[in-house]
Amino acid sequence: MALQDVRSFAAGRWIGSDQSAREIRSAVTGEVMARAGNATLDMDEMLDYARGQGGPALRAMTFHARARMLKALAQHLAEHKQRLYDISFATGATQKDHLIDIDGGIGTVFVFASKGRREMPDDTVYVDGQIEQLSRGGTFLGQHICTSLRGVAVHINAFNFPVWGMLEKLAPTLLAGVPAIVKPATASCYVAELAVQIMLESKILPEGALQLVSGSTGDLLDRLTVQDVVSFTGSARTALALRSAAPLLERAVRFVAEQDSLNASILGPDARPGTPEFDLFIREVTREMTAKAGQKCTAIRRIITPEETVAPVIEALRDRLSKVRIGDPSDSATGMGALVSAEQRMDVLEKAAQIETEAERVFGDPEDFEIHGEAAQSGAFVPPMLFHCARPDMAQHVHEVEVFGPVSTIMPYRDLDHATQLANKGQGSLVASIITRDPKVARAVALGAGAFHGRLYFNNRDSMAESTGHGSPLPHMVHGGPGRAGGGEELGGVRGVMHYMQRTAVQGSPDILSAITSRWVPGATEITHEDHPFTRSFDDLELGETFRTAAREIMLEDIEQFARFTGDTFYAHMDDAAAKRNPFFPGRVAHGYLILSFAAGLFVQPDEGPVLANTGLDTLRFLKPVEPGDSIRVSLSVKQKTPRNDDYGEVRWHVAVANQDGDPVASYDLLTMNAYGAGTGP
Template sequence: MSLQQISSFAAGEWISPGTGARTIASAITGEAFASAGNSALDVQGMLDYARTVGGPALRKMGFHDRAKMLKALAGALGARKQELYDLSFNTGATQSDHMVDIDGGIGTMFVFASKGRREMPDGQVYLDGDVEQLSRNGTFLGQHICTPLHGVAVHINAFNFPVWGMLEKLAPTLLAGVPAIVKPATNSCYVTELAVKIMLDSGILPAGALQLVSGGLGDMLDRLGMQDVVSFTGSADTALKLRQTPAIVNNAVRFVSEQDSLNASILGPDAEPGTPEFDLFVKEVSREMTAKAGQKCTAIRRIIAPETSVQAVIEALSARLSKTLIGDPRLETTRMGALVSNGQKQDVLEKAAIIGQEAERVFGDPENFTVEGADKDKGAFLPPMLFHCPDADKAERIHDTEAFGPVSTIMGYRDLDHAINIANRGQGSLVTSVITNDAAVARGVVLGSAAYNGRIYINNRTSMKESTGHGSPLPHMVHGGPGRAGGGEEMGGVRGVKHYMQRTAIQGSPEMLSAIGGTWVPGAPEVEGPAHPFTRKFGELSIGETLHTASRTVTMDDIELFANFTGDTFYAHMDDDAAKRNPFFPGRVAHGYLLLSFAAGLFVEPNEGPVLANTGLDNLRFMKPVSAGDSIKVRLSVKKKTRRTDDYGEVRWHVTLTNQDDEMVAEYELLTMNAY
């Protein structure tokens, strides 16, 4: 049988396997079916192509344009995901595993597309934090900004998630405006290759934005510079080797790592047998041991339960695991498929033997189990294996050895502090979960273990129906962890995008900061529009366009009418003596919300026009009280514009209220939706 040729995509061309190619075997049959790798790849040419073609093209686009691109790419992948399913069976993954990898990856791209449109500007500069006033009169200010790096992101991915593992890195990279060179693990690179082909065939990506290495990287890492990023997922040993590449060290190349993690799950002391939490705990552990045949960086490796419940957990978990049908992943009845390769199977057995030096195997015999529809001796099949460690304090290897497969170890704890200590002996994890219905237990675990974890997952009877599971990283939240877990943080919404951007402090006048950030800063020049700004469409408004209103005097009748009409008869508005005893007021004062209402009356254009809706206000502050007899006037300035659809966009207005002495009494940001 001829082998399927898994190509690389370099500098705009597909390159077939060549010198140094290696064969890839099916996880199901153990037979070679594909070939990948070419040691003659022009890696310098790939880097140059990304830096000189892909990077400039992406940087010309704004964040919203790149977000639209991500959405379109996700749609293109979704339309052809059945092809990815069919190919991915060769990795040993079941259909439910595909849902995690392929659908999960596509969903991650959609989330980043949405966050790019909603949380990032419709421009090329991301403002990181508020303006800092660096001078007395506000003529010299500071602002942190983020802009795309001018290099290339090299993504080195693990074998277990050939689609999600690529897309969860690629989405924030492209959103940042940085081109990527993707290097999947060779054992499953054929699935990644198809996903890359789908994206390239769509015609959505600019040239140079995405390249693929199927096989080894050669000396690519030796050619990286200070504008480049390496994002790695894999073993701690490999991460250490890559981190020490001289070019990475000497050029301070950013290195984001997600690596070995001995994740733990803690059964709360309140979650006794018979409670919903106990049953949930058993279900979660079983799922994490068997999903992707335990080949998940977030899988539960250490099961921590009260000493009095250990035996009950072993019995319940063993009973549940015994129902797991192992077999050819293409069969609908299969619940756990094969490991990715026989080499990986052997590695898991070796690591399980190390764990067995300190723990007794209480479920799962790798020499005696049944596989449906496949030859267990030829394919990379293993049963779920549960170990019991009677003394977690004396053990060493169960806290530093990860068998990257369907293997987990249960151990008992005396009290919650002991459970936390056991969990922390993993020396840094991607995730620790606690299953409890006691908020004090959850808080204790967080305070005791948060410093050792990238994520802490808490579940109970309230959240169990909607929770996503211990082992499910979500694009909204950080995925990574300290110490042994690599010290990196992927995803996390916009936090993940910032890995591929440079944070820079800019300093200057309000005018300069406004011009750079595309957001009007108080003190910058104001623009007088040709008509009332509420009569002008989104596209016609200019940043800094300002309306100054007439003034209005606030009377005691106004204050009393507002109090009686709204029911807000707080003493500061109704009792002069009580108000004077308050250190903030000179006597009876106007309601803050009365001032906001009067302000709207001063600046609103009442007729039908391009303003479609008032969607809220942000950052409201009251600085000085207004008494009866004082007057107020309003300055309304266009602070920022964000296009939401082809029909309308959001206008953020900076609003200030001043009194008859030009003293500021209130300030806020008004949000409106304006027709485009």
């Protein structure tokens, strides 16, 4: 087998390894297959390339442009994923494992591309939260905004997911408009190198947006500034060394960590043997022990079950684990492949021996198990190992030592409080799962264990057909955890993007805030146009363009007819005496939805035109009752414009409804889809 030279991509060029390179062995055969590392990489040059070229190019793009870039990147990776499958077998991963790592990583990029288009503006400023009125008259306001950091994101990734681990950090970073320098773990860096090569070959990314360090980062971290971010996945020991580095502390460099995690799974007291929940529990534990050979940061390390269910759980897990075929990961019949390296195998065996001082091994003998297929005995194989800790309150290692392999420990609990106490003994984890159909059990565990876990995964017969699994971090949801798990957060949709942006409070007049946010703010300068706004295309509409309607009187007959027509005969609209006894009403009042309907009748232009559809209302508030004899008028203003596809964009209108005295009676945002003008589009 030819020895592969795993390269770095630095300052726009590929650079091979040098004499400082480390050997990389196949997890399956134990043979040396590659070498990686170059001590001569110029870190200053890489940082200058990212900050001087990648950053400005990304920041010049809007969130929507970056999202389209991510979608194109994901599509390109998907077209070439077979190349990644083929090379990843050498890490010990099976084809099913590839679906987690490679397909999961590509899917994560697709999700961030979608969220960038749907939940972020077609702008370079992200508005966070609502306007804060800081003055009585509304001339001085506050708003939080987020803008791209001006530095570089350094991603230090773990060996177990060379593709997903890179892409789940890279997608929100690029969406934030920040360039990245990726440093994969050496044991599997040849997979990350190929993924970076595929992305760069596409020419989709701007120059300087992505660089790769295969091997040591040298003094890179010493050169970071307040505008940079370090995002790390790995051991707690390495995380501590990195986060306590003097340059990072002195310059307050952002540090996000996802580290060791003794995740737990709790079998609910209602999930007795013979129930669908019990069977689900056994399947989940088996999958989490064997997927990626247990080398998952979210794998189940502690199995917490009622005292009376310990024996049936052990018996059921023994049965399922005994059917797991161990061997050549490229063989489709293989259920579990190898650990990533011989070093990792040694680490797993040493830590399993620590667990065995407190717990009895009830399944799996690392000295006596069968390896199937073409895999060599010198490969980094271990069997699934199951332990039983009868006295978990007295144990230490089972709650403190993470065996990063197919190893898990069963322990009994007396009651639910005891179960949550045991789960919390891990001192912070990425995920805990609870298999129960009892809502009261779910709430008790959420209250008792929520503070110690980044994610709580509940499952039962009602949700199991569509659930994603205990160990599957989803890009929509926060991935991270307190304490031992690192105290950081990744993913979580737009929340993940914010790690690479600065939140800033801006204060000023409505006109100033409108200019900064690209959103018209009530009180800012209004623009009038001789044509009705509903006759103007998406492109022609201007922020702040305002249409004011004539007035319409609300009669008692209108209220009664609306009540009869809709069936809404609530007493406040129909019984004057009862309405007067209500502290909110002076007597009979108009329906809130009557006000909305009449408001629409005042501002809608009925002819066919650019307005294609009304897609909803946001922030609706009824501010003051409207009595029979009152009049209402409407002010309709263009608040925000967001392109949606090649044919139309979304217009957000601010609608303010006032009575004859000018008092606000209702306000809301109206959303419409409006066609672009001829020959235009996003």
